[in-house]
Amino acid sequence: MERTTALVPLHYVSLGARGPEDVVADPHGRVLTGVSDGRILRLHHPGDPRAARVEVLAETGGRPLGLELLPDGDLVVCDAVRGLLRVRTDDGTVRVLADKVAGEPLRFCSNAVALPDGTLYVTVSSRRYPLDQWIGDIVEHTGTGRLLRLAPGSGEPEVLLEGLQFANGLAVSADGSFLVIAETGACRLTRYRLTGPGAGSAEPFADLPGMPDNLWREGPGGPLWVALAGPRVPPLDLLHRTPPAVRRGAARAAVRAPYRPGGTVGVVAVDDQGRTVHHLTRRRSGFRMVTSVCATSDHLVLGSLWEPGVAVCARPAGP
Template structure:
């Protein structure tokens, strides 16, 4: 698409907790999210600010990031401190599925998807910087992100792909033949093929006008919604071409400096050919650092690592 359309805010739902980093909608239109204090929350009637209600489903004891709703109703939770978890939303039970990979602790687990055969794929954003120093990895451009695979029988995950620039959101294609991986540090989406003669290979899928964070697929025939946590930063693009020592020095300074997100926010939707079908943006936004987006009840719901609630926006007509 040549031009961005306005991202139209409707209302805000306070959660009473910071950092609803990922938002996902269940089959009943309820929105689930994890917040900074370790709780998993479920929001009812998110489209109506007068009747919206928040309930606590579980506490992970860590910092939940990406969520994936399983067909049985359980949740896969990527916890930046505890690894890959499975949560029973009815009784609040938390079970660790994986907390190590290739002989090292699984930290900064970012996003997960489960395919119909029970295989789970997981992204790891960084092996050098933890969540509270995420900006250090973006600045240093470490390329230590990973894609992991957990077999249906469980066990320890295997490493499928390395060298990703802050691997983040993850979504399957409509036919299950490939995965879409968000690389926040490179402002792009990458395709990892699961089937066919090029299975196991990765290739560029789409360049984006900002840093992608979480991904959410709107059904097998719908688009993949992409949250843009930040617009492109030209000086950062230039820094990424500098020598590693220069980038490391800049990263040390970045993690000590106070961070203030841009007031320009946006979301993108792409189809299974990597074509942009929606690009929505808003300047001077009061809701900053959009790290996730999902669609429910004719609305878009935005999550944020920075805010203490979710924003509900108008959803554009299908293309």
Template sequence: MDRPTALVPQHHVSLGARGPEDVVADAHGRVLTGAEDGRILRVHDVGDPRTARVELLAETGGRPLGLEPLPDGGLLVCDAERGLLRVDPVEGAAGTVRVLADSAAGERLRFCSNVVALPDGSVCFTVSSRRYPLEQWIGDIVEHTGTGRLLRLPPEGGEPEVLLDGLQFANGLAVGGGGSFLVIAETGACRLTRYHLSGPLAGHADLFATLPGMPDNLWREGPGGPIWVALASPRVPPLNLLHRTPPAVRAAAARAAVHAPYRPSGTIGVMALDDTGRTVRHLVRRRSGFRMVTSVCAAGDHLVLGSLREPGVAVCARPVAR
């Protein structure tokens, strides 16, 4: 892997709400995100701080995380409290919100994280933890529960099926290989996992890439573009050691962690990978004022960063193609 290059900040766009956990660009270059207060927002002209404008699309009544724009203008939303949703925007008003799935395998969906739509009409999405809710996410990272899941909702709806279980905090999700596989971010294992949708390995998973930090959301830049990865934190060597201890030790550490104040690292980073798992971009900024980057997308000549904690999005320079 090449040495990382500088991630260059340009400006910040305030949203009037905290926690734009996922950011995605639509076909018109507008940036969509969900906020801590349950609102789904669309940012126009994100590249120009003088004309940037924030528009309300919908209110989920929960905590929206991962988003997926649909060709028909709708929007899929993973809501950490309500499950898998569909939002249909309404011009000049808050759009309608419909629950597509709120349980799987006999359990309530309590921590849906990221979602993609497949050409056959099915929807795949991740559940980060079956043990910890969003507000206690650090407990799952510390305990290393391996209770994350990849699920699939068939085109006709109904009960989602479990495609993959035992994931270490399943998080971001992207389609790769022309639709032949999915890439899943396992935040707790600092890796990307590939799940094969077709071919001789269909239904099986293998390693796609090992990363220098904890991956969060993924965003695919068009069918032939790279998969962008947000690194929510660099690797934490003491955490790697803790993960080798007995389950009781990890559980005790997790109980302490959920009650301790979390101080995110001042080092932030994003990566871009091709369909072979090769790194084509690795951008880093140290001593950043914008902390805990949980998502990244490209909009025009800019990279837009989201965060679970910040009150807006950060806009950075997009590297020149090489």
């Protein structure tokens, strides 16, 4: 499917804090997110601006990024400072699941998915740049992203895959046979096979019209929603073909320069064959740098590393 349709904004909900980087919907239509001051929030009635209400669930003491809602209502939280956490949403208790990997601190973990047997898979975006210098990794094209596996009962994950270009969003296929990894720096989705003859191997899954960030699967048979943090940038593609020293110099300059995201935003939805079923865009958007998307009822809810709230948009018609 190549046709692009408009991303139609309906309203905006302020959260009172910046950077709801990931948004996930629970079975009751509420939206959970983490913000820059370390709090985990739950947004009630996101589709009704008059009834919308924000509830504080916990404080991680770090910087929460990707969230994974577990069947018992708890959250797995990828914290860029503290590592991989489990948060009880009833009393706010925070427990560290892992803070080291391969003999070094687990930093800048970005997203996680949980399998029915309790296994957790986790992405690490960069081993060279911290979260507040993320643009340096995108510019330098370091390829230091990782995919990790934390077995049930284990306190330290194992490294399954290295060399990823800013590994970010993570989701599991409907049949549980593979993972989908967002490589933000390469504008693509990558498939990592969990079962079958190719188990343990990775291959391209889908090329995208922008830089993918967080992923969210809408139920077992639903599509995989992909937030596009920004469009493709042809000069950046050219820079990535230059020698490492040139890219390092450009990255140093990018980290020091003021950054403001552009006004073109978008989301796509793909099926388990990597085919695009929706591509929604908006130019000159007031809501910038969409880093996550989830669906609730008749709406799409967008999160952002940049904004102090979430945007609620119309859900597209069709499959």
